[in-house]
Amino acid sequence: xxxxxxxxxxxxxxxxxxxxxxxxxxxxxxxxxxxxxxxxxxxxxxxxxxxxxxxxxxxxxxxxxxxxxxxxxxxxxxxxxxxxxxxxxxxxxxxxxxxxxxxxxxxxxxxxxxxxxxxxxxxxxxxxxxxxxxxxxxxxxxxxxxxxxxxxxxxxxxxxxxxxxxxxxxxxxxxxxxxxxxxxxxxxxxxxxxxxxxxxxxxxxxxxxxxxxxxxxxxxxxxxxxxxxxxxxxxxxxxxxxxxxxxxxxxxxxxxxxxxxxxxxxxxxxxxxxxxxxxxxxxxxxxxxxxxxxxxxxxxxxxxxxxxxxxxxxxxxxxxxxxxxxxxxxxxxxxxxxxxxxxxxxxxxxxxxxxxxxxxxxxxxxxxxxxxxxxxxxxxxxxxxxxxxxxxxxxxxxxxxxxxxxxxxxxxxxxxxxxxxxxxxxxxxxxxxxxxxxxxxxxxxxxxxxxxxxxxxxxxxxxxxxxxxxxxxxxxxxxxxxxxxxxxxxxxx
Amino acid sequence: xxxxxxxxxxxxxxxxxxxxxxxxxxxxxxxxxxxxxxxxxxxxxxxxxxxxxxxxxxxxxxxxxxxxxxxxxxxxxxxxxxxxxxxxxxxxxxxxxxxxxxxxxxxxxxxxxxxxxxxxxxxxxxxxxxxxxxxxxxxxxxxxxxxxxxxxxxxxx
Numbered sequence: 001x002x003x004x005x006x007x008x009x010x011x012x013x014x015x016x017x018x019x020x021x022x023x024x025x026x027x028x029x030x031x032x033x034x035x036x037x038x039x040x041x042x043x044x045x046x047x048x049x050x051x052x053x054x055x056x057x058x059x060x061x062x063x064x065x066x067x068x069x070x071x072x073x074x075x076x077x078x079x080x081x082x083x084x085x086x087x088x089x090x091x092x093x094x095x096x097x098x099x100x101x102x103x104x105x106x107x108x109x110x111x112x113x114x115x116x117x118x119x120x121x122x123x124x125x126x127x128x129x130x131x132x133x134x135x136x137x138x139x140x141x142x143x144x145x146x147x148x149x150x151x152x153x154x155x156x157x158x159x160x161x162x163x164x165x166x167x168x169x170x171x172x173x174x175x176x177x178x179x180x181x182x183x184x185x186x187x188x189x190x191x192x193x194x195x196x197x198x199x200x201x202x203x204x205x206x207x208x209x210x211x212x213x214x215x216x217x218x219x220x221x222x223x224x225x226x227x228x229x230x231x232x233x234x235x236x237x238x239x240x241x242x243x244x245x246x247x248x249x250x251x252x253x254x255x256x257x258x259x260x261x262x263x264x265x266x267x268x269x270x271x272x273x274x275x276x277x278x279x280x281x282x283x284x285x286x287x288x289x290x291x292x293x294x295x296x297x298x299x300x301x302x303x304x305x306x307x308x309x310x311x312x313x314x315x316x317x318x319x320x321x322x323x324x325x326x327x328x329x330x331x332x333x334x335x336x337x338x339x340x341x342x343x344x345x346x347x348x349x350x351x352x353x354x355x356x357x358x359x360x361x362x363x364x365x366x367x368x369x370x371x372x373x374x375x376x377x378x379x380x381x382x383x384x385x386x387x388x389x390x391x392x393x394x395x396x397x398x399x400x401x402x403x404x405x406x407x408x409x410x411x412x413x414x415x416x417x418x419x420x421x422x423x424x425x426x427x428x429x430x431x432x433x434x435x436x437x438x439x440x441x442x443x444x445x446x447x448x449x450x451x452x453x454x455x456x457x458x459x460x461x462x463x464x465x466x467x468x469x470x471x472x473x474x475x476x477x478x479x480x481x482x483x484x485x486x487x488x489x490x491x492x493x
Numbered sequence: 494x495x496x497x498x499x500x501x502x503x504x505x506x507x508x509x510x511x512x513x514x515x516x517x518x519x520x521x522x523x524x525x526x527x528x529x530x531x532x533x534x535x536x537x538x539x540x541x542x543x544x545x546x547x548x549x550x551x552x553x554x555x556x557x558x559x560x561x562x563x564x565x566x567x568x569x570x571x572x573x574x575x576x577x578x579x580x581x582x583x584x585x586x587x588x589x590x591x592x593x594x595x596x597x598x599x600x601x602x603x604x605x606x607x608x609x610x611x612x613x614x615x616x617x618x619x620x621x622x623x624x625x626x627x628x629x630x631x632x633x634x635x636x637x638x639x640x641x642x643x644x645x646x647x648x649x650x
Contacts, residue, residue: 134609141616145623152627157634161643164627168517168530171620175534178613182541185606 003047007060007073007129010044010083013037014122018115027110034114035094038121042091045125049080049480059131067131068192074131078335078484082258083128085339086251089346089463090121093247096459100353104241105153113153117247119146124255133181133267134191136259137174140223143255144170147248151240162235169232173222180216183208184267197267210277213268217279220263223256226320227290230313237309242353245305249312250346254338257319261335265488270326283324288418291317295425299432304352305362307429308345311388314422315341321415322403328485329406336481337399340387340470344396347463348384351377354452354460359445364433369442373449376457378437380464385430387467390423394471398478502543509536521640523631527624534617538610545606553601 002009017037021030052058057076061067075083094117105113123143127136148170152163185191187208188199200209218229225233233253237245264273274280291314298310319341322334352362354377359366371378383394390396400423407416451457470477497504509532516529628638635643 134612138612138616141620145616145619148623148627152630157631158647160627160630160634164523164624164631167620167624167627168526171530171624172514172517172533175537178537179540182537182544182606186544 003051004060006044006048006051007058007075008062010041010048010087010129011073011122011126013040013044014118014125018118018122021111021115021118025111027107027114030111030114031098034118035091037118038087038091038094041121041125042087045080045084045087048075049084052076052080068190068195071135072131072192073129074193075129076484077480077487078258078261079128081335081480081484082255082338083125085342086124086128086255087121089250089342090117090124090247092459092463093243093250093346093350096246096350096353096456097243099453099456100243100357101241103357104155104243109153113150113241116146116149117244119143120150120247120252124251127255127259131193132191133184133193133196137178137181140174140177140256140259143252144174144223147244147252150244150248151236153244154239154241156239158235159239162232162239166232166236169222169229173219173229176215176219176222178219180212180214180219183212183215187212193262193267197269200268209268213263213273213277216263217260220256220260224253224260224316224320225313226316227286227293227313230290230294230316233313234306234309237312238303238306242305242349242356246346246349246353249308249349250342253312253316254319254342257316257323257334257338261323261331261488264323265331270489274324274326280324280326283320284412284415287317287320287324288415288422290314291321291422292418292425295422295429298429299425301429302364303362304355304364304367304433305349307433308348308352311426311429312341312345314426315345315388318399318403318419321419322399322406325406325410325412326489327406327410328482328489329402329409331485331488332478332482333399333402333406335484336402336474336478339477339481340395340399340467343463343466343470344384344387347460347467348381348388350456350460350463351381351384354380354456357456358449358452361445364436366443366445367433367436368440368446369437370446370449371437372442373446374451377452377460380457380460381437382434383464384467385434387464387471389426389430392471393468395467395477396471398471398474402478502539506536506540506543509533509539523628523638523640524625527621527628530624531617531621534613534620538613538617541606541610541613545603547600547602550600550602553604556599 014037017033021033024030024033048058052075057074060073062071062073065071101110101113120143123139123141123146126139127143130136130139148163148167151166152160154162181191184196184200187201187206188196190196190199222229237249240248264270264279294310294313294317298307298314301307301310315337319334319337322330322332322337325331355367355370355374356362358374359370361367387394387396390400400419403419404416407413407419513529513531513533513536517526517533520526520529631643632638635646637643
């Protein structure tokens with residue numbers, strides 16, 4: 001009975017728990033509630049993906065209204081995969097949260113923090129499972145609005161300004177998406193994704209379809225922080241509280257990438273986006289420029305959070321590169337890199353949170369020599385850094401290998417060479433931090449520091465451990481992504 | 494002329510959209526930017542609502558007159574059923590037939606875009622409220638809502 005209602009419970013549970021957190025009123029009550037709910041959603045998403053793997057995609061009619069009249073939730077390989085890691089990271093980061101939140105967020109605002117966190121989680125998961133285009137917009141705004149609020153909780157006065165900048169760009173992006181949805185509705189008279197795909201006149205279609213696609217692409221690009229429209233991201237990640245950065249950096253941009261993949265491959269076809277329009281050339285061009293520009297910017301950062309933020313922009317480039325290749329390996333690489341990058345960045349930002357707690361700073365100069373007083377935390381950075389570079393036996397290698405095969409397969413030698421060169425830039429910025437941690441004279445703060453508390457180290461190592469585990473055992477990461485890519489490209493899943 | 498009059502609403506949509514977007518890009522006063530954003534969003538409401546309007550169409554509600562007649566016909570049919578007389582069922586049937594043709598004549602506008610916009614309006618209000626709340630906090634911290642001055646203060650510190 002309940003098993004049939006799982007797709008909606010995934011959204012409803014965090015959505016109801018969020019106001020409940022506020023009603024309970026005290027952070028002692030709010031935290032356990034949020035923790036239980038986030039782990040429940042994780043369990044639900046595992047159950048859902050298990051069912052998808054057994055019996056194929058799940059279609060759930062909301063309120064028993066049959067589509068296209070009602071909203072439909074669809075869990076297939078792609079949405080299930082993204083949903084799974086978003087829920088997983090949401091749960092692990094929340095387990096890590098309490099110490100860091102206590103240090104960085106005023107006690108009076110902590111209940112609100114947990115409520116916003118759950119809302120953000122609900123919005124992101126909703127974007128994954130919904131099969132209705134307007135619903136994507138609604139969930140996009142739920143997750144965005146709550147993430148603006150979360151970012152503004154940062155302790156410096158720059159946090160609200162960073163949040164406002166993100167809000168302005170994010171709202172412009174979301175409104176562009178809404179305009180696109182409106183134009184598509186005008187052309188097809190339906191909002192259900194499968195229905196639109198069946199009815200949309202893409203081949204030599206009217207200009208309205210082109211304009212709609214352009215609006216939606218630009219809108220999602222802003223939310224994804226693709227290179228020329230990435231300007232909101234560095235400040236937002238830098239000034240947000242550590243926990244928020246770990247969660248948002250790991251999930252929010254990835255879910256937008258997912259929405260974009262859905263848009264290009266399931267609704268407008270690749271023939272339309274890449275054949276009729278030169279989107280693949282444009283995307284891979286922007287991706288490569290973004291990878292180099294953002295990696296180069298990362299090298300010169302003194303603030304570690306900002307360094308990782310620029311690195312995130314570069315990593316989005318790898319995902320787009322894979323997606324724009326439009327072949328089996330390329331799309332697999334793009335999809336699996338969402339997951340890989342999510343756990344790497346999640347893990348690294350959690351490490352930053354540990355240092356921020358003990359050193360009270362995320363400036364590189366205060367981190368000098370902290371490897372001696374906080375060996376475990378520093379070691380976690382080293383492991384995560386290796387994964388970010390793409391060293392064999394880590395997840396970074398899996399996605400880069402797939403991307404490379406795909407580039408060589410389709411004869412894009414230039415792309416392959418540029419990609420390898422860009423990894424060198426990643427080595428530089430990861431190494432700068434490692435050098436600071438291990439080989440520099442300890443700063444005053446680092447001398448007095450003690451190892452991070454276990455309640456934070458264990459979730460951090462769980463996340464970093466995943467980057468090693470899924471670097472070797474790829475059945476449920478690259479395997480699932482491969483199936484998702486196959487079904488997107490029209491083959492048998 | 495057809496281009497101007499026939500697409501009047503769409504011209505307004507584009508005008509509002511560009512006005513809002515220009516304010517967002519060009520103004521340095523945070524309050525003005527937020528209001529520009531609001532205008533930008535409002536233009537989309539109009540786009541959707543225009544799209545749902547059918548020329549000569551009315552609100553998609555069954556007119557009270559027809560509801561009453563329908564009710565009457567039901568009673569009539571019920572009574573006819575009771576009496577089991579063949580003559581009385583005849584008019585009842587014709588009334589039902591008449592109703593069917595009457596309903597077909599009415600043109601309704603598409604309600605869905607308006608309903609979607611109710612959601613979008615809620616989103617718009619939430620966005621504006623949150624943005625203004627952030628501006629209040631920025632003003633408390635910096636003492637100004639001019640972006641240039643805020644940036645100057647940031648560089649100083």
